[in-house]
Amino acid sequence: MTTELPGLKKLIRHLQKVPYLASKNIYRVANYFLMAKDNEIEELCSVILQAKKNIKSCEQCFNWTENSNLCEICNSNRRDKSIICVVQTWHDLLAIEKTNSYNGLYHILGGALSPLEGIGPEDLNIEQLLKRLRESENLNTVKEIIFATNPTPEGEATASFVCSRIEESKLEVKISKLASGVPIGSVLEFMDRVTIHKAMSERRPF
């Protein structure tokens, strides 16, 4: 027995749908909701619903945007519009933005190809990227595409697939991808074989 209360069971069942909430913590979060002041939780709910109403996908890159069809990055005059960095998710975009090392535009695919999970090319924003490149070709704007998909089998396969689609479309654009190798601050001893092999075969002049 955990609990027989129907309302509490329903709350737990709904919280289970929220991803990244460790199953061990669902009861704690349910307890927090029940203990908290009514107005705090009402406010949380209204903020969530308000956000869903006002925040949309950017028409160009699929980043989140509020009160505008284009996101703050696509809209900005200070960004280099000749480079597009292709990422899987919004979190990946945030991770790159945090480094302050990139000043171009983005394109969020919305995931990676995964036949096991039933995610095919039509589920990702691939055609939208090709359309974006075709349109930019007339204006001669986009010069380079940087693939920043995750270095996992799914991420690599997705990058290869999108790359081949770009080549098929005969679009004149330089294609690059993030360097892979030993991460800074890591210990060589604990690194996996594939990473060390990659770092070795892609070694650079010192």
Place this chain on the structure above:
Amino acid sequence: MTTELPGLKKLIRHLQKVPYLASKNIYRVANYFLMAKDNEIEELCSVILQAKKNIKSCEQCFNWTENSNLCEICNSNRRDKSIICVVQTWHDLLAIEKTNSYNGLYHILGGALSPLEGIGPEDLNIEQLLKRLRESENLNTVKEIIFATNPTPEGEATASFVCSRIEESKLEVKISKLASGVPIGSVLEFMDRVTIHKAMSERRPF
């Protein structure tokens, strides 16, 4: 820069108040809320608000209860009403219930004494426990109190404090606490010194 969208910032700020949601995952949960279908999120919010409206604390033991002043454990005829197990939180109650090794009643303190966090005796359900014991004395019901607070400094101090209050009140009741020692399935080599010391000093005939 992470994001400059006011609604999204507000959503993140509110999600940060929810405990046990790892800070790394807040952006992922926000993304999930924005990606999900409107009706799913509306239902989640309505389930949370409904639960807050219908679920109350048990008047006797502070477990959660729905449509009744007493919880299902206090109300049950199959529970042994002569033992009360004192726990810090609802999750602790659930953890004990899952083992099916205890058939008595509970008393949830609502936390542990913690001067650093400003949690004093008046913030816990201690007086309510004493009142409960005093009332039961007339009926001669409660024979034993088991302390099942966490074996942390705060949990131990809370148990000692409550125990001394029971003794001051001259209530005739047996007081016991959970055994401490080496957990089953663990490796002695990786156990901390205090646990091994406890297990050694409280060793039992084989």
